[in-house]
Amino acid sequence: MPSEHPNTKFDAEAREKYLTSLRRGNLKYESARMAGVAYRTVERRRADDAEFAAEERHALAQAREGVEKVLYDMAQQGDLGAIKMWLTAHDRSTYGEKKQVEIDATPNAVALSQNEALAKVAELQTTLESRRLALQADGDVIDVESEEL
Numbered sequence: 001m002p003s004e005h006p007n008t009k010f011d012a013e014a015r016e017k018y019l020t021s022l023r024r025g026n027l028k029y030e031s032a033r034m035a036g037v038a039y040r041t042v043e044r045r046r047a048d049d050a051e052f053a054a055e056e057r058h059a060l061a062q063a064r065e066g067v068e069k070v071l072y073d074m075a076q077q078g079d080l081g082a083i084k085m086w087l088t089a090h091d092r093s094t095y096g097e098k099k100q101v102e103i104d105a106t107p108n109a110v111a112l113s114q115n116e117a118l119a120k121v122a123e124l125q126t127t128l129e130s131r132r133l134a135l136q137a138d139g140d141v142i143d144v145e146s147e148e149l
Contacts, residue, residue: 010037010045015052018042022059025066 010018014035021031032039046053068089074082087095 008037008041008045010035010041015045019055019059022056023062025063028056 014037018031018035018037021034022028026034028042029039032042046056068086071082071086075086084095088097
């Protein structure tokens, strides 16, 4: 059994009640209430205790297994919604939603991008030159060369 965490009501008994509640499919906040602790206490424990965080993830996975079994059974009986959901959850690359991204590669769009890039280069050259002049005026000379595009 894990060691007790100092200064908390979240003792071994409360911890087990919380994890059991999660395994039964209850929400984290509800499980904390059933265990007699504030949800913020559970959050702090999760952040401070890697072993507890792993136990919590395992309890949540156990709860999902029952739901996945029911979903799978529904899919096997021909429920199209269940089929789609099960396939999407288990093979997103094949059955997940596809997003189409359109890229404007027309000459005008590309030229605009090139023009913006050239404007930025010119702006940086101007900034560099003004800094060089300011340093030169202060007596600190830095030899910097820039080429015009």
